[in-house]
Amino acid sequence: MPDLDTVVREICEEMAARPDRGTVADYIPELAHVDPNQFGLAVIDGDGRVSAGGDSETLFSIQSISKVFTLTLALGMIGDRLWRRVGREPSGNPFNSIVQLERERGVPRNPFINAGAIAVTDVILSGHEPREALGEILRFMQFLGKDPSIAIDEKVAASERRTGFRNSALAYYMKSFGVIENPVDYTLGVYFHHCAIAMSCRQLATAGQFLAHNGLNPQTGFSVVSAERARRINAIMLTCGHYDGSGEFAYRVGLPGKSGVGGGILAVAPGRASIAVWSPGLDEAGNSHLGRVALERLTQRMGWSVFGV
Numbered sequence: 390m391p392d393l394d395t396v397v398r399e400i401c402e403e404m405a406a407r408p409d410r411g412t413v414a415d416y417i418p419e420l421a422h423v424d425p426n427q428f429g430l431a432v433i434d435g436d437g438r439v440s441a442g443g444d445s446e447t448l449f450s451i452q453s454i455s456k457v458f459t460l461t462l463a464l465g466m467i468g469d470r471l472w473r474r475v476g477r478e479p480s481g482n483p484f485n486s487i488v489q490l491e492r493e494r495g496v497p498r499n500p501f502i503n504a505g506a507i508a509v510t511d512v513i514l515s516g517h518e519p520r521e522a523l524g525e526i527l528r529f530m531q532f533l534g535k536d537p538s539i540a541i542d543e544k545v546a547a548s549e550r551r552t553g554f555r556n557s558a559l560a561y562y563m564k565s566f567g568v569i570e571n572p573v574d575y576t577l578g579v580y581f582h583h584c585a586i587a588m589s590c591r592q593l594a595t596a597g598q599f600l601a602h603n604g605l606n607p608q609t610g611f612s613v614v615s616a617e618r619a620r621r622i623n624a625i626m627l628t629c630g631h632y633d634g635s636g637e638f639a640y641r642v643g644l645p646g647k648s649g650v651g652g653g654i655l656a657v658a659p660g661r662a663s664i665a666v667w668s669p670g671l672d673e674a675g676n677s678h679l680g681r682v683a684l685e686r687l688t689q690r691m692g693w694s695v696f697g698v
């Protein structure tokens with residue numbers, strides 16, 4: 390088996406030199422300022438050993454990667470009743486699409502497209518003040534990322550709130566079917582803020598460890614979720630984590646993964662490693678271009694695809 394540190398170093402060198410960097414998301418104006426010439430990678434194995442390179446300590450906007458953690462929290466709160474509010478089938482449509490909501494009576498296809506994540510956020514919010522719900526989500530990220538300094542980038546949250554017309558449309562449309570329980574502004578406020586959490590690759594890979602190890606943090610032995618739940622969250626990441634690019638990601642990388650328009654991807658090599666990669670330039674589906682290329686290299690060289698070596 391090749392040496393992980395060497396593989397990570399070589400991938401970081403290759404990515405730093407590549408001219409094809411994708412396009413930085415600009416529909417959230419604050420994200421348009423991010424320098425596309427950045428790349429970071431952090432891999433944490435089952436013994437807690439970190440192999441990292443490039444800009445792995447730089448904070449970036451985790452955006453839709455937060456949806457993995459809000460799904461985990463919502464399942465912890467109401468269990469399988471969550472599946473009355475959101476489905477778990479791949480959508481084959483862009484992350485912000487509205488088309489399937491009409492046919493499916495306002496129930497989003499899965500928890501990782503925007504409509505689904507807004508419905509999940511609404512579940513976390515019910516019975517709480519928005520401030521409490523957001524505090525709950527942030528503390529969960531700080532706990533999993535083992536870093537109390539993890540925070541929300543208020544500028545990004547405000548920028549998205551000012552321009553998030555599509556998300557507002559999705560939320561109001563779901564509300565018309567009764568899928569959203571709380572005032573739409575409250576639900577969207579919490580959603581925009583959890584998308585605006587800023588983390589580094591190292592913090593994110595730390596936070597994802599429970600998914601790679603049957604729901605347990607292998608260093609502390611602390612159980613975050615049951616093994617069954619971790620397995621199922623991974624299944625949804627594999628089938629839905631990259632929107633209409635999920636098939637291509639499975640084909641090329643072969644790991645459960647969740648992307649965000651900030652250019653991050655959290656990927657899980659079950660039983661082996663938690664991986665976070667970040668490069669701000671995106672492909673047409675809104676997934677990090679070099680992030681995907683780097684993960685393809687990593688799984689190929691380490692033989693980590695869940696589909697075989």
Ligand code: GLN
Pocket residue numbers: 451452453454484485503549556581584648649650651675
């Ligand atoms: N906050 C972003 C949005 O709602 C998240 C999208 C994403 O990362 N794919 O548009």
